[in-house]
Amino acid sequence: MKYMLLVCGDDTADDSGMTPVEPWVEDLGDRNVRLHGHRLARPADAVTVRVRGGEVLRSDGPFAETKEYVAGYDILECDTLEEAVEAAARHPVATIGAMEVRPFWPMDDEEEGEPEIRALDAELTDAARERDVDRIVACYAPDVEAFHFTTGLEAHGIDAFRKAMEGVFASVTGPVIREVLEFRVRVDESIAFGHALVRLRGTLAGGEPLDDVLRVTTGYRNAGLRWQIVHEHVSVAAVNGEEGS
Template identity: 95%
Template sequence: MKYMLLVCGDDTADGSGMAPVEPWVEELGDRNVRLHGHRLAQPAEAVTVRVRGGEVLRTDGPFAETKDYVAGFDILECDTLEEAVEAAAKHPVATIGAMEVRPFWPMDGEEEGEAEIRALDAELTDAVREGDVDRIVACYAPDVEAFHFTTGLEAHGIDAFRKAMEGVFASVTGPVTREVLEFRVRVDESIAFGNALVRLRGTLADGEPLDDVLRVTTGYRNAGLRWQIVHEHVSSTKTTSTTTEERS
């Protein structure tokens, strides 16, 4: 179960004797309890936004002027609320401020996210088979970073990636099949990472057969309405085998 830990400071408290936060972060990180978090700027730097009658009303400053304020946040993954409360009690700010522990709204977010990413990968397989560059590019984010070790393909941004894909399909004749042999994915709220073995088969423009098994490491980002690929690193298992033989 995931919990949002809101670190609430008190601008009237004396924090000079407070223990450093870094050991708490390191300990919970090593135990895979703290997933991520960050400190926030002071309330004076906040902007409060309201919409009334279609008009956007902007107010500089926090939603409410109080001596207590949210100084940062951490996302914890714990088996029980009691475990999350125990972790919060060990946070140094708890000695001068307060820690609000709030469970995430129950939903099958990770399961849904994994299903959506697997559907995205299936769409990529279909698009490769059809040789449809537009459909392939649609699977990637505008700021995608892609690197292909064996072909030297290195693309920074969607325009460079499209050009690289067009070059790939210009180097083959006939359809290309993309077969996913293994695919593992780990999903968080807004990011995910996948590791796959993918077999590509086809015929090169010079008539030589294309048959390669690739190791693919992929980074995904939830763009709000759908997942997109933001990072892709591809290497050939043939290259790895050759390197191993040369070393031996």
């Protein structure tokens, strides 16, 4: 189960004797307990936003004036609450401030993201068969970074990616059959990573057959209510012990 660990500092506390946090981060990261986290700027840099009667009210500073404040956060994945509490107790800030351990709201399997990502991959298969560049591009984020073996170049951003896809389809005639031979995906709250073997079949513009097995590594980002591809690296999979590129 995932837990949010809120690291609460105290303006009146003396942190001169506090041990460094890096060993804690490294240890929990090595054990796959700490998934990610970050420090936050000081409360003086916060902006509090309220809407009253349709008017946006903005005030500089934190929601509540207090000597204690949230200095950072960590996302933990633990089997039990007791394990999360033990990890929180080992955090250096626990000796001068406080650590709030809060479970994530429980989600069922349909909310975890994997079904949506597999549906996104199926959309790529359908769009390739229809040679629909617009549908393919819609699966990618505006700031996508992609490398494709056919061009040998990296595409930085959605415009460059669209141009690369148009070049790919210009090199083939008729439908492109995309067959997913293997697909593994690991989903976190807002990011996911996929590893796939994909077979592409079709006919090149010169009449020669296209039949390649590709290794595809994909990074996904949760863009609000849908997932998009933000990183993609495609290479020719190993054939007879040799890896293509």
